[in-house]
Amino acid sequence: MTREGFDVSCGSSRKTQILVIEDEDTIAEFLKTGLKYEGYGVTVAKDAVTGLDSARESNPDLIILDIMLPDKDGFEVCRRLRRRGTSIPILMLTAKKEISDKVEGLDAGADDYLTKPFSFEELLARIRALLRRSGRAVKTTELRVVDIVLNTETREVFKGGKRLTLTPREFSLLELFMRHPRRVFTRETLLNRLWGYDYPGETNIVDVHVSHLRNKLGDKPPRLIRTHYGVGYAFYPEEGD
Amino acid sequence: MWKGLSLRLRLTIVYAGLLALLLTILGATFFVDTRNLLIENTASYIRATAKPVIEHWLYGKKVSEKNRDIVSEDYLRKIARFMARDLTSRNTVALVLDKRGKILAIGKLLKEEPAPPSPDPFYYRQALSGENEVTYILSKNDKHILVILIPLRSGPGSDRVLGAVQLSSPLARVEAILYRHGITLAAGTIITLLLGTILGLLAISSALSELRQMIVTCQNITEGRLDQRIDLPARSDEVGQLAEAFNKMVERLEAAFSAQRRFVASAAHELRTPLTAIRGSLEVLLRGAQDDPGSVATLCQGMYKEVVRLGELCEKLLDLARLEISVNVCKEDVVLSDFFESSLKQVKLIASGRKVLLEKGPYVSLKADPHLLKQIVFDLVQNAVQHTDEGGRLTLGWRLGVDAVQIWIEDNGYGILPEDLPRIFEPFYRGKGVSGWKKRPEGSGLGLTLVKTMVEAHGGKITVSSKVNEGTRFVIELPYR
Ligand SMILES: Nc1ncnc2c1ncn2[C@@H]1O[C@H](COP(=O)(O)OP(=O)(O)O)[C@@H](O)[C@H]1O
Ligand SMILES: [Mg+2]
Numbered sequence: 001m002t003r004e005g006f007d008v009s010c011g012s013s014r015k016t017q018i019l020v021i022e023d024e025d026t027i028a029e030f031l032k033t034g035l036k037y038e039g040y041g042v043t044v045a046k047d048a049v050t051g052l053d054s055a056r057e058s059n060p061d062l063i064i065l066d067i068m069l070p071d072k073d074g075f076e077v078c079r080r081l082r083r084r085g086t087s088i089p090i091l092m093l094t095a096k097k098e099i100s101d102k103v104e105g106l107d108a109g110a111d112d113y114l115t116k117p118f119s120f121e122e123l124l125a126r127i128r129a130l131l132r133r134s135g136r137a138v139k140t141t142e143l144r145v146v147d148i149v150l151n152t153e154t155r156e157v158f159k160g161g162k163r164l165t166l167t168p169r170e171f172s173l174l175e176l177f178m179r180h181p182r183r184v185f186t187r188e189t190l191l192n193r194l195w196g197y198d199y200p201g202e203t204n205i206v207d208v209h210v211s212h213l214r215n216k217l218g219d220k221p222p223r224l225i226r227t228h229y230g231v232g233y234a235f236y237p238e239e240g241d
Numbered sequence: 242m243w244k245g246l247s248l249r250l251r252l253t254i255v256y257a258g259l260l261a262l263l264l265t266i267l268g269a270t271f272f273v274d275t276r277n278l279l280i281e282n283t284a285s286y287i288r289a290t291a292k293p294v295i296e297h298w299l300y301g302k303k304v305s306e307k308n309r310d311i312v313s314e315d316y317l318r319k320i321a322r323f324m325a326r327d328l329t330s331r332n333t334v335a336l337v338l339d340k341r342g343k344i345l346a347i348g349k350l351l352k353e354e355p356a357p358p359s360p361d362p363f364y365y366r367q368a369l370s371g372e373n374e375v376t377y378i379l380s381k382n383d384k385h386i387l388v389i390l391i392p393l394r395s396g397p398g399s400d401r402v403l404g405a406v407q408l409s410s411p412l413a414r415v416e417a418i419l420y421r422h423g424i425t426l427a428a429g430t431i432i433t434l435l436l437g438t439i440l441g442l443l444a445i446s447s448a449l450s451e452l453r454q455m456i457v458t459c460q461n462i463t464e465g466r467l468d469q470r471i472d473l474p475a476r477s478d479e480v481g482q483l484a485e486a487f488n489k490m491v492e493r494l495e496a497a498f499s500a501q502r503r504f505v506a507s508a509a510h511e512l513r514t515p516l517t518a519i520r521g522s523l524e525v526l527l528r529g530a531q532d533d534p535g536s537v538a539t540l541c542q543g544m545y546k547e548v549v550r551l552g553e554l555c556e557k558l559l560d561l562a563r564l565e566i567s568v569n570v571c572k573e574d575v576v577l578s579d580f581f582e583s584s585l586k587q588v589k590l591i592a593s594g595r596k597v598l599l600e601k602g603p604y605v606s607l608k609a610d611p612h613l614l615k616q617i618v619f620d621l622v623q624n625a626v627q628h629t630d631e632g633g634r635l636t637l638g639w640r641l642g643v644d645a646v647q648i649w650i651e652d653n654g655y656g657i658l659p660e661d662l663p664r665i666f667e668p669f670y671r672g673k674g675v676s677g678w679k680k681r682p683e684g685s686g687l688g689l690t691l692v693k694t695m696v697e698a699h700g701g702k703i704t705v706s707s708k709v710n711e712g713t714r715f716v717i718e719l720p721y722r
């Protein structure tokens with residue numbers, strides 16, 4: 001599992017918009033919640049007709065399209081979108097493993113393809129790749145907050161022009177904080193995202209890493225990474241309280 | 242060794258062997274019979290020509306005087322030479338013997354007349370003791386000679402024997418005929434045997450070559466290519482029948498296998514959807530949505546719904562599996578009127594406010610599993626309720642058919658679209674829904690599959706007729722016994 005790289009165009013005025021066309025309520029719901037949490041703007045359509053309308057009206061940056069829809073199948077939707085001349089990247093979801101489905105999907109004009117059940121992280125990786133390829137995501141390899149510069153490609157961090165040496169976990173922690181300023185992360189969430197969903201250890205290991213990061217950033221007394229007692233940590237880029 | 246040979250070779254060997262045996266027995270019998278007949282003929286001819294000569298010489302004009310001694314030994318000695326000469330011809334030589342077996346006269350005079358064999362005491366004693374039909378064949382350096390002995394009596398019909406005449410004739414002519422015969426027979430036998438074997442081999446081969454083709458087809462089918470069929474030119478013999486029966490069997494197997502494959506594919510799909518939802522929801526929660534109470538609530542509700550759905554699906558799949566091996570069918574006598582009376586309360590409960598009508602038929606008792614019968618009726622009622630407005634009406638009833646009881650469950654609900662109608666019994670199939678439905682019914686699509694399996698476990702069948710916006714009628718036919 002990769003725990004780095006959250007290419008969300010944070011800071012920019014407009015969020016990346018994703019249209020989810022999926023009729024299964026629960027799947028649509030978790031996609032919406034999860035993608036929103038990752039910083040995307042999400043619209044859900046429960047059938048092909050609504051989906052096509054929505055694609056025309058809102059002009060999303062990416063479409064996630066289920067193959068089994070109640071009124072039309074996903075291939076047909078895909079073909080119609082392409083016939084209209086849209087170049088919006090389309091990611092197809094299918095419950096079938098058959099190669100023929102993949103071939104038909106790609107023939108119909110889909111850009112990528114995922115088989116249910118898929119991992120959400122895999123979905124995010126595919127979304128990022130598709131957005132990058134289509135040039136719809138601002139290519140952000142450098143995150144800047146006040147005097148902190150973080151390069152996701154070279155994995156270097158500078159503070160006030162001075163280079164900091166961070167462990168990979170500290171780097172990921174800082175990246176997560178910088179991408180989601182002001183969001184309060186619980187220790188459990190930080191543990192899940194940095195150590196994996198099945199890490200058996202206690203959450204105080206998070207406290208240890210946060211304190212190391214604070215030391216290296218010279219964040220003492222803590223202003224950048226603040227403790228929310230009984231809850232977790234949040235990152236505040238602005239100077240002052 | 243024998244078992245190792247191919248069927249074709251074995252059949253041919255047996256066939257050729259039997260043919261050879263038959264021809265040999267027939268040929269040998271025919272040959273021996275012909276030989277005996279020819280020899281007998283020759284002997285009787287010689288006897289017939291000799292008899293008047295002997296009588297002429299011995300008895301002269303007194304032939305008709307019976308049971309009297311006419312001639313003596315001396316007389317015989319006197320005429321022996323003349324009689325022997327008279328009895329001798331180009332083919333036959335005569336010898337006259339006296340009472341003790343001494344040669345009295347030899348008929349051979351000319352060179353071309355065959356030399357007589359010396360008399361054999363074993364046989365001439367028989368003749369001298371009065372036996373009339375003494376005939377034997379003598380082999381002398383590869384030549385066969387027919388020897389006939391005729392006793393000479395003192396008078397016609399007299400018991401006193403004065404001597405004997407030995408007539409001998411080489412069998413050269415008979416042998417020539419027999420030789421020709423033998424050659425023809427042998428040639429015929431060999432030709433018949435050859436032709437028979439070749440034709441037999443061809444016939445067997447043509448019958449078996451199609452068996453070979455069947456073997457190849459069988460091997461292909463074993464490798465999983467169930468679309469293979471035996472393609473023989475139409476023939477109505479056993480091989481043709483075998484091929485036809487075989488093809489029918491494979492047809493059914495293929496249908497069963499593809500149904501099974503479709504079932505598994507559908508089941509996998511049905512399982513994948515809730516699993517995707519649960520896995521995705523959990524991942525989203527773990528990634529941080531757990532920090533937002535609103536997201537936790539929606540995602541947990543969704544997962545709960547999916548888990549319930551999975552549970553129901555498992556339950557129904559298990560029911561189906563159990564029914565398929567039909568271990569759970571315990572038939573007993575069910576009186577239909579009692580059955581419906583006792584189920585009516587529960588049916589009304591399921592109907593939740595919809596009108597329920599019972600159209601009772603005549604008294605009838607059948608062999609059925611009452612629990613399964615109940616489940617069939619309840620499942621159909623449940624469907625009727627799901628697809629009928631609150632003010633709707635359900636009708637249940639039964640009547641007697643020719644050899645089955647008909648039970649119906651009818652509603653006046655939304656009905657089934659014509660394109661859905663032939664498919665609703667398929668596993669996991671859910672109707673597209675008629676416009677006017679409030680919402681798409683949730684379900685596994687296994688309900689009617691189960692009902693159908695349960696009905697078929699009773700040896701019955703189920704049919705459906707429906708009209709959109711008018712209603713649906715399911716009819717179950719259960720055999721009396
Ligand atoms: N009484 C009925 N009236 C209208 N449609 C029906 C009726 N019974 C069954 N159907 C149709 O048949 C489909 C399959 O039914 P069923 O096998 O019972 O599925 P489920 O287990 O999901 O209820 C339903 O989705 C519905 O479209
Ligand atoms: Mg049902």
